[in-house]
Amino acid sequence: MPEKKHLFDDPRNVRRVLWALIAVCGLLFAADFIFHRHVVHPWEALWGFYAVFGFIACTVLILVAKEMRKFLMRKEDYYDGDD
Numbered sequence: 001m002p003e004k005k006h007l008f009d010d011p012r013n014v015r016r017v018l019w020a021l022i023a024v025c026g027l028l029f030a031a032d033f034i035f036h037r038h039v040v041h042p043w044e045a046l047w048g049f050y051a052v053f054g055f056i057a058c059t060v061l062i063l064v065a066k067e068m069r070k071f072l073m074r075k076e077d078y079y080d081g082d083d
Helices: 011-034 049-072
Strands: none
Touching: 011 049
């Protein structure tokens, strides 16, 4: 019996999704120039502030998680009992 082919098995579909995400990000960034925002802090008024802040926050989360992995990770045979 042939193996079932899934949606993202085809690299073209993966590229389509990536380009769609890039397009949505670009449109949201462009909307920042069009729509007026009611800001509380002065730095929120900068164009693209939320995009840059989100990117930096995600990058910091990834870097922190990589460092946490060093002391939180268990050995491969952690659940193998010494029976």
